[in-house]
Amino acid sequence: MTHVWIDASAGIAGDMLLGALLDAGASLDRVQAKVDAVLPGAVRITATEVHRAGLRACKADVTALTTDLPHRSWRDIRGLLAAGSPAAAVFATLAGAEGAVHGIGPDQVHFHEVGALDAIADVVGVCAALDDLGATTVSAGEVSVGSGTVRSAHGLLPVPAPAVAELSRGWRIRSGGTGELATPTGMALLRTLAVSCEDLPSMTVSAVGVGAGSRDTPGRPNVVRVLMGGKKTATQDALLLEANVDDLDPRLWPGVLTGLLDAGADDAWLVPILMKKGRPAHTLSALCAPAAVPAVQARIFRDTSTLGVRTSPRAKTALDRTVVRLDVAGHPVAMKIGLDGGAIVQVTPEFEDVAALARALGIAESEALSRAAHGALSAGMIVGEPVQPDG
Incomplete structure (x- = not known):
């Protein structure tokens, strides 16, 4: 069992998390290949060594190879991603938060900054990097979200930005500094992929990755760290x-x-x-x-x-467990998976997500359960089989 713990005590953004995972050992070539499968010939990912407040870190940059940079709706982005994939679930989480902020349905959400090619590449790239590292579970600590204001396509907004505040429900956050330290894309990745909010768990560390943000703030390393290794889950x-x-x-x-x-x-x-x-x-x-x-x-x-x-x-005595969030008809549904020796023993949808799906689609909860179960099977979540994450 390989666990990845995300240190977001200095904030989090999609490119920072991608840089940290590449620094921890994920293959840039394999990550690029997964991104190319979604955005063929559209972007190039590079990883360079930089320093942030004197600390070495990996800076992941996404360069657009096309001038086609339209605003995209959640429906447009969903058509690019594999149904049921973690990347689709991340954008479903993000669309749900943006929809709640603006008082509209997820399918009506038009992404501006987060709908650009680089954001899609960040989300697909992070999911692909976790897959390449063999991560079976992910957790994260308290998130620094920043303070002050930030300029967006909707004007000058308070920090944390409304979507970040919405995505922070149920998670430990703090200010941690000035400016925007957590982006909607970064928070959506963390909330979709991380099983729980916890301090650094007991684990045997096998790799450490440090991902850099764009700014170099004196006296405050602008980085995301990941610690990867075996997490003990015995009696x-x-x-x-x-x-x-x-x-x-x-x-x-x-x-x-x-x-x-x-x-x-x-x-x-x-x-x-x-x-x-x-x-x-x-x-x-x-x-x-x-x-x-x-x-x-x-x-x-x-x-x-x-x-x-x-x-x-x-x-x-508890089974090893993880949570995989699926995109079911455009809505995120968390699947709780019990594992024994890396093999799936139990697959159970989070009922609150099922109930929310039923309300959103105007269907019975029993039908929503059936759709969630079908989505799990389609994504390869089969008892007796190993977890097969698909970026």
């Missing part, structure tokens, strides 16, 4: 927190469970029980890592009426 220590509750308004339970997950629990659930004197009640259970116990236990006391919490040790 883990866990603790089970339990409490019996017989006097809580049942309408509060969904919020209690959500709150425990937000507090750091790996899982949380309820089991109906019968207590002394025949009183109906529930056992509230939360499974979490030792480090999360204080926060989860405090949340139980805050959100329920219990006077005590039982704690017992558990050993948790």
Whole structure:
């Protein structure tokens, strides 16, 4: 299992991430070939060594070989990309964010800066580079998004730009400096390809890549880093927190469970029980890592009426896992994949994405599930087979 962790503490852009992956060992020739398959004869990718605030880095540049640089709609771009590919999912994520910002449907979005040839090359190139490196999982840390204002095709916008702010939902971000440090394309790549937002995980590092941005800011290296290697996912220590509750308004339970997950629990659930004197009640259970116990236990006391919490040790064995976001009828759907020895054991669509797909297309959720399952099969996500990313 090969894990790639993205350090976006100085910001992120498509060309910066591409440069970092090339620096980590991805083949420029193979990346160029994947881009040529989408944009034949349209762009040339080069990688040069530069310095940013005194640090060596790889600068990836995309040079247009054509004067045909039209604005493109999401429908136009979707026609260029392989259906179900990670690159298509990245643009579907980006189209969804831009559509939300402007109050229109994804198919109505017309890309300006991000629809140019270089942005398409960045997205396809990053996906191809991850494929070439054999990456099976990707995660990333907190993202610096910048501050101030930025000029765009829509005028002067605050930083983070509206699309970046939309793409930041559910992710840890900070200002981190002045100017635009995170671009919509960079954030869409990170949000589509990264399984989780986490600090540097325990891993045996096999390669490090450093990708440079265009500006050289004194005292602040303008770079994206990637660390690649084996990530241990063996049996883990866990603790089970339990409490019996017989006097809580049942309408509060969904919020209690959500709150425990937000507090750091790996899982949380309820089991109906019968207590002394025949009183109906529930056992509230939360499974979490030792480090999360204080926060989860405090949340139980805050959100329920219990006077005590039982704690017992558990050993948790989890499959290696990754998330691949597919383009299903122009909408991103995350597929949660369980892996054992690199082979697929389970493939499950994220139901919130399925529900969103059903609402967007005006179809039943059962039909949306079927479409997602068909998309997974078409993309080669078959039980017993290895993950086959396709840039």
